[in-house]
Amino acid sequence: MHSYKILTLITILTYSIFLLLPNVSLSSPIVSNHESPNANFQKKTGNQKTPILSNHNSPYTKQTGNENKLNLLDNDFPHTTFQKEEKKTGNKKADSHAFNIPPTSSISQKKAGNKNINGLTFNKPSPLSSFHRQAGNKNSKNLNIKVPKVPPFSPISLSNVSLYLPIIPGKDSQYENKHKKGNEKVYDLTISRGSNAPDGFKRDMFLINGQFPGPLIECNKGDTLVINVKNELDEDTTIHSHGMFQRGTPWYDGVPGQTQCGIPSKGSLTYKFKVEQSGTYWYHSHSRTQYIEGIIGPLIVHEPNDPYKNECDEEIIVILQDWYHTDAKTLLATFLSPASQGNEPSPDNGLINGHNSFNCSSASEGSDCVSNAPLAQFKFVKGKKYKLRIINASAFSAFIFSIDGHSMDVVEVEGMITRRHTVHRLPINIAQRYSVIVTADQPIDQYWMRAEMETSCFAVVSDDLNPLITAVVTYDTYNGSTDQGPSSKAWSDDVENCVDLKASDLKPYKNQKIPNPSKNFTIVINFQPDENDVVLGYINNSTYKIDTNDPTLIKVYNGVTQFSPNLNVFTVEKDEIVDLILLNQDAGEHPFHLHGHVFWCLGSGEDGTQPDYNSLNTKDPIQRDTATIPAGGWAILRFVSNNPGVWGFHCHIEWHVASGLVAQFVTQPDQIKRLNPPDEWKALCPNSFNSSNSSNSSNGPKSSDSYNSSNSPNRHNSSNGSNRPNNSHSPNSSNNSNRPNNYHSLNSPNSFYNTKSKKHGL
Template identity: 65%
Template sequence: MFSQKIWSLVFNLICSLLLLLPNESLSSPLSSSEPSLHSTSLNKRYNEKIYNIKITKESFAPDGFEREMYLINGQFPGPTIECNKDDVLVINVENCLNEDTTIHCHGIFQRGTPWYDGNPGETQCGIPPNETFTHKFNVNQSGTYWYHSHSRTQYIEGIVGPLIVHDPQDPYIDEYDEEIIILLQDWYHTDSKTLLATFLSPESQGVEPVPDNGLINGKNSFNCSAAPKDSVCKDAPLAGFNFVQGKKYRLRIINTSTFSAFIFSIDEHSLDVIEVEGMITKRHTVHRLPINVAQRYSVIVEANQPKAKYWMRGEMETTCFAQQNPNLNSLVKAVVSYAGCDDKDPSSKAWSDSVKDCVDLDASDLKPYKTQNVPDVDHKIKITISFQNDENNITLGYINNSTYKIDVKYPTLNKVFDGVTTYATDQNAFVIEKCEIIDLILNNTDNGEHPFHLTAQTCQTI
């Protein structure tokens, strides 16, 4: 059995494609009123919330271009999973594919339950075809999160949805009337397996594929004149949002893209940032919000403009792309309609504030709502990120000159429980003493900006 003195904090910062690995209205896939999705009410605290999700692959056309993609409970994006802080969350995942899959709750710490993190090769094996896997864990945090497949490139073509953890003690809870979830996503018309095979070949020279479109809550309209002749393509509606004049809205904005950073805005409406990835912050007002891959923000928006329609904009930061797609319309739009307005199309003007290309929101402008004391660290771990050619001339991500090799048949966590304390270099594993405090120092040597996040975390005796 594993030593009581040592617990392995094993994290693998996988740069596999830098997260290329992930036609309902807003009120359908992103509503908290899914009658068949969960079995208990959200108005009770310290409850067990049960969700059943079924993953299939079907023909679908989010932007009018029809293609085979993954669906969750027959819809895209997947239905909202939500609970209260300190609830127990149960997610029953039914895999109806002809391949394995996993579900990762992105941003959830999994303290004490790392085996439910959904990371194949690290915390579990994949869920086999026609099998069901149950995640059950306590949620002792709150904020805006999302869930997605962590198997290969599945999330970028459908296995994705929002995960919201409410806090009845949220200091801003009385400062808005309603919540709206907004998912931003780049979108590809080519099957992700093909994209991945091309990328992981010497011919790509490490140049990432460029998206064909962008989506807001799984919707946009593609210019079908640019579609291949043998494809099925038709006009599709934009996402729509309803405002009532005088009300205030909390927008939970999630970038579920593969590569694309976005700049989010609503014409003529200011955005007050109040949450960054689970951390409640002091208000910071912006007009245009840069949001990178996997990042999440909550902003408060007041419906204080004349009754009309306004453009919501998700501007894809194409200057960050390694190459350009001449058929890509990088400006993704949705329509915000005030109750009682006419049927005219929006004539609103975009904010003109300049935002630096490919750079996150300035962290110095984001202050925790409550003062945070930074603890002393026991030691520091320095991590250098680079992209290099391997022995086959394929460009891969490297951490301290080691590229990670996944072992799907013997996950890292299984090794931990088997008492393994020494890992191969290509596992990119760091073993630390139980409950140590460490600084991770990330040195990105690439000329592009890359997001990173920690997955399963725990501090306990095994």
């Protein structure tokens, strides 16, 4: 009995000591900060599996110092994402989790068994070409993991070209919002100038963290994004998170002259905002022509309740864009001169995930150019399903996207989850985004991924432009020749040029009740020469003139209620249901994008048709943030003014933004003044607050009581000065006065700018 008491006492003391020890779980990973890129290894403790989470101290990531516990169950995915890979150790299997640790610059692509270097799989011939993410974690156990709040992905620089190894989960490993609501994701972006050769033609351009395109930013719906931007350029810059509502933080929308003054050279600004939506987005500079020069990157927001999450195994980001070999400032100076007659510069090439090849025999003498540069590469595994998040980050070009032999099911449009719609060739205009599900169900082989520029929308086409932009999709077990490229055949489906995918083909996953309008604005789009014979863009006969030192948002804080006509301001109050009747009096189509909101696309028509209010789709229209206004045609969009702020509304052809085809909505001005902007933002405009308002003496555009329009000449027919017919037909339409006839010819490209749409939208 005495021995039993002693044994009991020892047991109690041992248990008490154990309780006093730090929280230790045999199933918990060791969190370590390794400076070596080779830090991803598997540690074994007896027979326990102990994955090591490595947080590399990248100069482009920032730790917040706080940690969040994540409970990982089967089919869950942690904030810090990883790729699970089985490695044999004797007769036992050990887990290895690759955490996107940047390798040193000395690492080059080389054979290492199955082309796996430090746990990172490279695609040939260029490991730098795709935002291809592996799903994993299919056999994850119940782990109680401490994960520091750091950006989940780090950029990797290899031979001055961008390498991305981001991981997006598939059906067995979802990146879900399992952590505490309101978690912060922190990213550092350094904007600088450097040399790069995305298509083999080397030129000076802008880089983000030394790479192009910029690093992936991602988070969960409900998170707070913190983006620290440092400007190493010799000019001002901004970053616009394309499609983010910025509810409660309108000063972080990133538009110079509207929501902020620019970040000065060697200056910095932290953009911090709550993310209320989910879907496929991107970020870019909103300062003149800078995103043409390379300041772009993907922004992905994960939706934990995505109805399609169990229908894809992996996700791939595909960024399409046009590319110029001449500095954009030089091109803009020519475009904004009488010599151009309003004809936009033709691209020299196009890129997929920052890669393409170029025929250097057509390059100017003295150019640093290498022909047959590597194309973007994508790896498919037979039988797997892939969600492709497609982003058109062009300045001027619309594309038709396809993968030979593979059908695509559209499931998302700019944040709006849609019913499945199968296509072979997908038209995608500037700034639009689509998610499509593709099944790897074809014979083991290589296939072309195609992005066909819609040059029929261009005014002028460069003689050296190859409008077919390609990448290569290779099945993982393919062992044939790669010398000649794929032999696959393109789809032959007809797709109408310079317009969006048919509205009838895009239906929301869940129908919404569409409210009736309480206000409408008629917006007439046209181009005409100014007094210096420079062709500019006009909205209701007013061309936008930016005031970078006194943004509209600051004017509102200073009590301004009347704005210069050239600011093109429309004012809306709280919860008004606003119809925008856009009448395109121009012979080219225009992709119009609305910041801070999404809109329902109620109807549109091409040249020769008239808007008919009675034929609008108010039953199940798609909701998005960018819509193409057809050449000579019309569109009617509806949104709810429930987000206080100053929100841009503009054509997303970058050349047209610079030419003044821009308006802005001042939404709920009284509510704006109740929001408290940060001092760091105010400091960018030190002389603007409480400044004189004497220059703002006239009223901006007014809401109309009926659908009406003004005639404006066809800019293609400047020689005869003929007017287009009055194409406004609706109840209560009023008489319209003709506009001047002396318009110069200007061909507008197919370019459609989308920022974002929300599921139960604004």
